Amino acid sequence: MGTSFHSGSFFHDRLHAASSRLFWLGLIMVLLGLAAIAFPIFSTLAATILVGWALLISGVAMFISSFWIHGTGPFFGANLFGLLSAAAGVFLLFNPFAGAVALTLVVGVMFIFQGAAELMFALEMRPASGWLGMLLSGLASIVLAIIIASGWPGISLFVLGWLFGINFLTTGFGYLFISRALKV
DSSP, rough: OBBBBOOOSSHHHHHHHHHHHHHHHHHHHHHHHHHHSSSHHHHHHHHHHHHHHHHHHHHHHHHHGGGGOHHHHHHHHHHHHHHHHHHHHHHHHHHHHHHHHHHHHHHHHHHHHHHHHHHHHHHTTTTTTTHHHHHHHHHOOOOOOHHHHHHTTTHHHHHHHHHHHHHHHHHHHHHHHHHHHHHH
């Protein structure tokens, strides 16, 4: 079938050195994926609230740090971006259902980029064993993005949890396949 990983490039040497971490990361991602699939509304709302807090905290930090920026343009740009980020965070925290609709669209775009990156990663690894797992993960991310685009916004409350679960599951299996191939 495929050949095992070979040394010789910095990329492959670093992957080989991280094989046990890739295994544990893959296992954790599989378990998180199964939990997100089992409880989709909870995982959708948890993701919305997590993003809300991240935007609020980073927005406040950006706003405060904007006062150390010299120059009118950069000051007002950082100030405005900080205020908008904080406002978006507050919106998500106080309107998690409406925020889930917006986040579903954002996640669809992210899945396109993740899928493309994983496809490139898989093709870089080819023909080493384990590359097929990452290829399937990349394809799954792109399929998930298409599902979001076709059902948005009506499916936003539950599908975001399912999509994160499936994405974590496939990425976790991809890492497990790679870590297994690195041990050969």
